Structures are given as C-alpha cells and as structure tokens.
Amino acid sequence: xKKLINNPDEVVKEMISGLxxxxxxxxxxxxxVDVVVRKASPVEGKVGLVSGxxxxxxxxxxxxxxxxxxxxxxxxxxxxxxxxxxxxxxxKAVDGGKGVLLIIKNYTGDVMNFEMAKEMAEMDGIKVxxxxxxxxVAVENSTYTQxxxxxxxxxxxxxxxxxKAEEGAELKEVKEVAEKxxxxxRSMGMAFTPCTVPAxxxxxxxxxxxxxxxxxxxxxxxxxxxxxxxxxxxxxxxxMDKIVADLPFNDGDEVALMVNGLGATPLSELFIANKExxxxxxxxxxxxxxxxxxEYMTSLEMSGFSISLLKLDDELKSLLDxxxxxxxxxxxx
Amino acid sequence: xxxxxxDVLNIISNISEVIEANKQYLTDLDxxxxxxxxxxxxxxxxxxxxxxxxQFSDKDIGTILKNVGMVLxxxxxxxxxxxxxxxxxxxxxxxxxxxxxxxxEIVAMFEAGLSGIKERGKAQAGDKTMIDAIEPxxxxxxxxxxxxxxxxxxxxIAVNASYNGVEMTKKIAARRGRASxxxxxxxxxxxxxxxxxxxxxxxxxxxxxxxx
Numbered sequence: 001x002k003k004l005i006n007n008p009d010e011v012v013k014e015m016i017s018g019l020x021x022x023x024x025x026x027x028x029x030x031x032x033v034d035v036v037v038r039k040a041s042p043v044e045g046k047v048g049l050v051s052g053x054x055x056x057x058x059x060x061x062x063x064x065x066x067x068x069x070x071x072x073x074x075x076x077x078x079x080x081x082x083x084x085x086x087x088x089x090x091x092k093a094v095d096g097g098k099g100v101l102l103i104i105k106n107y108t109g110d111v112m113n114f115e116m117a118k119e120m121a122e123m124d125g126i127k128v129x130x131x132x133x134x135x136x137v138a139v140e141n142s143t144y145t146q147x148x149x150x151x152x153x154x155x156x157x158x159x160x161x162x163x164k165a166e167e168g169a170e171l172k173e174v175k176e177v178a179e180k181x182x183x184x185x186r187s188m189g190m191a192f193t194p195c196t197v198p199a200x201x202x203x204x205x206x207x208x209x210x211x212x213x214x215x216x217x218x219x220x221x222x223x224x225x226x227x228x229x230x231x232x233x234x235x236x237x238x239x240m241d242k243i244v245a246d247l248p249f250n251d252g253d254e255v256a257l258m259v260n261g262l263g264a265t266p267l268s269e270l271f272i273a274n275k276e277x278x279x280x281x282x283x284x285x286x287x288x289x290x291x292x293x294x295e296y297m298t299s300l301e302m303s304g305f306s307i308s309l310l311k312l313d314d315e316l317k318s319l320l321d322x323x324x325x326x327x328x329x330x331x332x333x
Numbered sequence: 334x335x336x337x338x339x340d341v342l343n344i345i346s347n348i349s350e351v352i353e354a355n356k357q358y359l360t361d362l363d364x365x366x367x368x369x370x371x372x373x374x375x376x377x378x379x380x381x382x383x384x385x386x387x388q389f390s391d392k393d394i395g396t397i398l399k400n401v402g403m404v405l406x407x408x409x410x411x412x413x414x415x416x417x418x419x420x421x422x423x424x425x426x427x428x429x430x431x432x433x434x435x436x437x438e439i440v441a442m443f444e445a446g447l448s449g450i451k452e453r454g455k456a457q458a459g460d461k462t463m464i465d466a467i468e469p470x471x472x473x474x475x476x477x478x479x480x481x482x483x484x485x486x487x488x489x490i491a492v493n494a495s496y497n498g499v500e501m502t503k504k505i506a507a508r509r510g511r512a513s514x515x516x517x518x519x520x521x522x523x524x525x526x527x528x529x530x531x532x533x534x535x536x537x538x539x540x541x542x543x544x545x
Contacts, residue, residue, distance in 0.1 A: 080411045081411055083407045083410050084407070109411035112453060116406070116415055200364070224514075
C-alpha cells in the first residue's frame with residue numbers, strides 16, 4: 001500500500017483537520033465527534049439537513065455542507081457508516097426549531113445507525129424525518145435483497161432538498177421533495193481497478209488487466225459481474241441500457257445528468273464518457289437540462305465511474321437551479 | 334453453572350483477544366463478499382471496550398453488558414456496530430441488576446440478545462448473517478438442557494451447532510446486508526458476521542467449560 005497518510009488509524013481525524021484548514025469560512029467541527037456542520041448552524045427557521053457515510057467518498061459528504069445544501073455531514077471510518085452518537089450530535093447541532101431531515105444512502109449499516117440516532121433525538125423532542133436514497137439500478141429490487149444501494153445520485157437529493165429547506169419549507173415538504181428526487185433518480189457504475197482501504201492495507205478485490213467490474217457500489221465491494229474490457233461507447237451503452245429501462249425515461253423527458261469519477265479516472269475520460277452518454281440520450285430523444293461531470297462521490301482511488309440520471313419537472317428544475325455555496329458544489333443564479 | 338461479575342468481565346476480555354487475533358481473518362472473509370472491514374471494525378470496538386472497561390467493571394452484570402453494547406455501537410460503525418451493540422445491550426437488560434447469573438438466566442440473556450439482533454437487522458436464520466451462528470447455538474443449548482444434559486455438555490453441542498451454522502453460510506446466497514448485493518455470487522463464501530458470532534460463542538463456552 002502506497003498512500004499519502006501518516007497512520008492508518010488517524011486517517012479520518014487528520015483529513016477532517018485538513019478540511020477545516022481548507023474551508024474555515026464554511027465548516028466547523030463538533031467537539032469530540034467526527035461531524036462537520038455549517039459554520040453558522042443551527043440556521044433559525046430552517047429545516048436542518050444531515051447526511052453522511054463512511055469516509056473515502058470525498059468530496060462527499062462534508063463537501064456539500066453549506067448554504068443551499070447540507071447542514072451537517074457525519075464522517076464514519078473509511079467506508080464504514082457513522083455511529084448513532086455521531087448522527088445524534090449532528091441532529092442536535094443543526095435543529096433550528098423546524099426539525100431535521102436525515103438523507104441516508106441505502107446501505108444496511110447506514111440505515112441502522114441513522115435510525116438508532118433518530119430514535120435518540122426523538123426522545124429529546126426533536127422532529128426527525130428520514131429519506132433513504134436507492135438510486136443504483138445494478139442491484140435488482142426483489143424479495144431477496146433489501147433494495148438498491150444509494151450511490152452518487154444522492155448529491156442531487158442533497159442539492160434539491162437543500163434548496164427546498166433554504167426556502168423555509170416545512171419538514172414534511174422538504175421530505176416530500178427529497179422523495180420525489182429519489183423516485184426519479186437512477187444510477188449505475190463500473191470499475192477498472194479496485195481500491196485500498198488504508199486500515200486493510202490491500203485492495204478489496206482483484207481484477208485481471210483485461211477485466212472490468214460492472215455494477216459496483218461505492219465501498220470497494222465487488223459489483224454484480226465481471227467482463228472483458230471494451231470501449232467507452234460499449235461500457236456507457238451497457239450502463240445506460242439498464243438505467244434508462246428502469247424508470248422508464250421517455251421520449252421528450254428532461255434530465256439532469258451526472259458523470260461521476262470514482263477517484264482515479266481522469267477528467268478527460270469522464271468527458272469521453274459524457275460524450276457517449278449525451279449521444280446515447282440524443283438517440284432516445286431525452287433532453288439533458290444540466291450536466292455535471294467530475295468527482296462528486298468517490299471510492300478512494302478506485303478507477304471507474306458512475307452515471308446518474310434525474311428526471312426533472314418544473315419544481316425540480318427550479319430547485320436544482322437555486323443558488324448553493326458549499327466547498328464542493330457551487331451554483332450561481 | 335453460576336457466572337459472577339468477574340466471570341463476565343473475563344469472558345469479554347477473552348472475546349476482545351480472540352477478535353484481535355482474528356482481525357485479518359474476518360476482514361479477508363469480508364473482502365470476498367462485503368467491503369473488507371469486518372475484522373477491522375470489530376477490533377476497533379473491542380479495543381475501545383477494553384479501554385473503557387475499568388469505568389464500569391465494578392457494576393452489576395446487566396450494567397456491564399449494556400455498557401459494552403454502548404461502546405460497540407459508538408465505535409464499530411457499519412452494520413455490525415448496531416447489531417452487536419444491540420445484542421449486548423439486550424443481554425444486559427435481561428440480567429439487569431444481577432451480580433450472579435444461573436443457567437436459566439444465561440439462556441434467557443442469550444435469547445434476549447438474539448431477538449435484539451433480529452429486530453435491529455430485520456433478518457432471520459438462512460439470510461447468511463450472524464443469526465446463522467447464534468440461533469442454532471441457542472436452539473441446541475435449550476434442547477440439550479431440556480433433554481437433561483449438563484450445562485457444559487449442552488454448551489459443547491451449542492458450539493458445534495454454531496460452527497455448522499457458519500459452514501452452512503457457505504452454501505447459501507446472502508439476503509441481508511451488503512453481501513446481498515452480490516446475489517448468487519455470494520454462494521461459496523463463508524459469512525464474516527456468522528464467523529465472528531461463532532468465535533464469540535466459542536470463547537464464552539470455553540471459559541464456562543473451565544469453570545465446571
């Protein structure tokens with residue numbers, strides 16, 4: 001393992017410290033827990049938004065803490081969900097009197113830890129609601145699984161629910177719009193190489209030089225299947241066939257598109273993928289309203305990418321366009 | 334069989350050592366079907382338990398177990414944090430205020446822990462989880478005691494049932510947890526959660542066996 005670290009056990013602590021040096025005007029850290037909150041939280045009269053997950057997904061989730069998006073991000077150990085006491089402290093710190101919405105990605109550990117925290121905060125009389133993001137179409141929803149995973153499309157939930165909360169909406173309304181995003185959101189990813197969790201010290205799976213892994217999540221876990229490498233056009237088509245068939249997206253739809261790098265894929269290749277996605281969508285007569293290309297939710301140094309499509313209506317478009325100012329996501333009106 | 338506060342502390346301390354010794358093994362099992370952190374996370378939790386144990390070692394068995402559960406919940410993370418945390422907290426609840434526990438209370442405690450895990454994880458036997466190591470152990474323990482076996486004989490049978498439960502997880506596809514995303518690709522791999530649960534049961538049973 002070759003990594004720019006001091007000690008595998010200190011990775012999260014030292015990363016947070018560096019993050020605070022980088023964004024002192026946006027973020028502050030709560031005492032004794034790995035939670036970063038908006039500098040000026042709690043914001044009075046605004047529903048608080050709390051999200052989070054394991055570390056290793058930077059800029060998610062702390063990068064989305066700021067005006068128009070999240071109020072707090074809970075940082076777990078690398079690829080490990082935050083613990084209930086962290087989430088509980090985050091909820092208390094951002095409750096501005098209108099309640100708190102938890103945005104949870106559908107991973108077993110995240111759901112259990114956030115729900116335990118919700119129970120704890122509700123005992124204090126804080127209103128808490130939750131939404132569970134499950135945008136990944138790689139995994140079929142069936143009686144045999146707990147539904148799909150939540151991956152990079154979650155950033156759209158942060159953005160749109162964040163804009164709604166910033167308008168002064170009630171908890172119920174913020175939850176409803178977050179659920180509308182989730183209902184209209186589909187994603188899928190693939191990997192060329194695995195990644196190495198610092199504490200584990202070796203890659204989480206192995207791939208031959210000519211193999212790719214399709215349908216991976218964001219935790220270095222293997223995907224749904226493995227195949228021989230092929231060109232960008234074919235890879236994009238394989239992912240898009242599953243994404244587009246799933247909702248379904250129809251002729252004439254408007255979508256927001258995210259082409260998300262997983263940590264080690266250069267922007268040049270993400271743009272090639274974006275070209276292929278756009279040509280694919282042209283062929284289906286689906287109109288891209290707004291495109292995001294870059295690293296939004298990574299998996300350490302994994303090479304690979306994911307595609308997310310969000311079907312838009314007027315409300316979602318206007319909330320997507322609303323201004324946001326966070327370390328990793330800025331939107332100017 | 335009578336367990337004292339001191340016995341319970343010794344068992345927890347032994348479990349911490351076993352988890353540390355098997356940290357890499359559990360993590361390797363997890364790498365095959367999960368995200369390669371089960372051993373790392375549990376070891377982090379039990380290290381914290383050992384560190385904080387002096388703060389609650391003079392309390393009753395119920396309080397000790399509840400504290401162990403709380404430390405695990407707040408340090409392990411992932412799914413195993415709330416699951417094992419709930420397991421120990423519920424066990425603690427079942428023996429609240431007691432400084433010694435007998436056969437029946439040990440069984441009742443174990444039963445409360447198992448039902449806590451099932452509720453928190455919304456899972457059942459056959460889903461390829463820690464339940465596959467815990468439930469057969471409890472069932473065999475109860476059955477053997479009803480059949481009139483001595484507690485340590487019953488424990489032996491329970492440990493074997495737990496081992497067989499772990500072996501069985503190799504043959505089935507995961508239906509809960511992160512491994513479920515692999516579907517049939519998880520067949521052939523031993524469940525890391527069932528394995529850690531078996532290691533804990535075996536460690537506790539070995540300690541109790543020596544008391545007899």
